[in-house]
Amino acid sequence: MRGMDAPQHASPPSPPGEDRFSSLALVNTELNLPSGPYDGLTDPAATDDWLARKGLVDHGTRTDARQTARLRDLRTALRGLFEARVAGARPTRESLDRVNEALAAAPGTRALGWAADGPCPVVRPAPGDPVDAALTRLAEDGADLLTGPEARKIATCAAPGCTRMFLRSHAARRWCSDRCGNRVRATRHYSGRKADAPS
Numbered sequence: 001m002r003g004m005d006a007p008q009h010a011s012p013p014s015p016p017g018e019d020r021f022s023s024l025a026l027v028n029t030e031l032n033l034p035s036g037p038y039d040g041l042t043d044p045a046a047t048d049d050w051l052a053r054k055g056l057v058d059h060g061t062r063t064d065a066r067q068t069a070r071l072r073d074l075r076t077a078l079r080g081l082f083e084a085r086v087a088g089a090r091p092t093r094e095s096l097d098r099v100n101e102a103l104a105a106a107p108g109t110r111a112l113g114w115a116a117d118g119p120c121p122v123v124r125p126a127p128g129d130p131v132d133a134a135l136t137r138l139a140e141d142g143a144d145l146l147t148g149p150e151a152r153k154i155a156t157c158a159a160p161g162c163t164r165m166f167l168r169s170h171a172a173r174r175w176c177s178d179r180c181g182n183r184v185r186a187t188r189h190y191s192g193r194k195a196d197a198p199s
C-alpha cells in the first residue's frame with residue numbers, strides 16, 4: 001500500500017487518530033510541508049484517489065468538480081468545528097450548517113448484521129451516487145468524533161507552521177509527529193534557548 005501513497009511521500013507519518021477517524025484524515029489533506037503548502041484534493045482525480053485509499057468509495061469511482069468542491073468545503077467546515085472544540089469556543093454558523101447539510105445529503109441505512117462472533121451494526125450506504133454517500137459518511141465520522149469520548153483528545157500540532165490535527169495519545173503530547181517534535185527541539189537548540197523543556 002505504501003508505494004501507492006506517492007503524493008504523501010514527503011509528508012510525515014499519519015498523525016494519531018487518522019487511522020480511526022476519516023474526518024481527521026480529511027482535515028489533514030491540507031498541510032504545510034518544508035517544500036510549501038500541500039493540498040491532497042486539488043482536482044477530481046486526486047479526490048478519487050484519496051476517497052478510494054480511505055475505503056470510502058470503490059476504486060474506479062469518478063468524482064466530478066462539484067463534488068470535489070463540496071468535499072473541500074466539508075474539510076474547511078470540519079476543521080472549523082474541530083478547532084472550535086479545541087478552543088472551547090462556538091464554531092461559525094456556516095461550518096455547522098455545512099456539516100449538517102452533508103449529514104442530511106445521503107445518509108445510509110442502519111442494519112443489523114450477524115458476524116461469526118455475533119450481532120454487529122452495519123450501515124448500508126445510501127443508494128445513488130457513491131461520492132455523495134462518502135461525503136455523508138465523512139460528516140458522520142466527524143460528528144461521532146466531536147460527540148464521542150475522544151473529542152477531548154483533539155489537538156492541533158504545536159510546531160510552528162504545522163496545521164495538522166491529531167488525537168493526543170497522552171495528555172502532554174503536543175506534536176503531530178516525531179518529525180515536528182524534533183524540528184522544534186532542533187530550533188530551540190540552535191537558537192540557544194533552553195532545550196530541556198519536556199517534550
Ligand SMILES: [Zn+2]
Nearest residue numbers: 157162176180
Ligand atoms: Zn506537526
